[in-house]
Amino acid sequence: MTKFWERFFYIFTWICQGSSYLSPRAYAVLHRMHHAYSDTPKDPHSPHHTENLFTMMWKTKNIYNDYFSFKLKPEERFSKDVPDWNKFDLFADSMIARVGWGMFYVLIYVLSISVFELAGTHWWMYFLLPIHLMMGPVHGAIVNWSGHKYGYANFDNNDKSKNSLLLDVLMLGELFQNNHHKLPNRPNFAVKWYEFDPTYPIVKILHSTGIIKLRTA
Structure with missing residues (x-):
């Protein structure tokens, strides 16, 4: 895609992921590593080299943070031609941005449940907020855990x-x-x-x- 559309989807990704935004650059590096080292000890998110779902995601978070912050430098084959907009990444990853999205989600819940009383909404739905706040890691956990443990193989x-x-x-x-x-x-x-x-x-x-x-x- 062109640079314009690359930047557009950077912003669109931030809007969609909100409080659980992941840098396309850092994520691309981890995804390429996952394919190169699938289900080996070097795989950044394999359920077969971690104790449970939570340790797998914690390991993934630590590796992601190292590449996001440039603490670790990936092999060229993993970083070649990946999208990169570091200034936007730093803004989108900031605590202010993440907390802002979190407050926005809470407001939506409060308005829909307490004020507007939309059909089918109940107080217990507030317990869904942690999943909403962490929807990126939740999605990643489902895909990387289930996708390498359960199902069939072609x-x-x-x-x-x-x-x-x-x-x-x-x-x-x-x-x-x-x-x-x-x-x-x-x-x-x-x-x-x-x-x-x-x-x-x-x-x-x-x-x-x-x-x-x-x-x-």
Whole structure:
């Protein structure tokens, strides 16, 4: 994509992720490492080399922070051509920005539950706030834990990657991990006729409008 659209999606990512924003640069480095070292001790988020779900995510957080802060320098193959907007990353990662998003979420809950009394809203929904505040890590935990422990495999990738769902709608195709590890450059994570990647049609629309350009090889 062009630099304009790269910056646009940096901002759009921040709006969507809010309090749990992840730097596209640092995340890209970890994602490439995950593919290169899948389910080995060097994998930054493998459920097979950590005690439980929480230790896996804590390990991931520490490695992410080291690359985000440039404390560690990745291998060139992991950092080549990754998106980079360091000034925006520092703003989006700041405590002020994260707390601001958190207060915004709380306000939405208060207004919808206590003031507007929208249909189907109840006081117990406040217990969902921690999940909302940490939706990025929650999503990452589900994908990286379930996608490498539960489900079926279409391919032997010499790792533990699995396809956890036949129709991966809730995780937007991310739980087709076995397919993705076999064909990492394929924009459609679904392979079999009964699988459906709901993100792929969006990718096709972005390509047809010229916002992104899919590689032909």
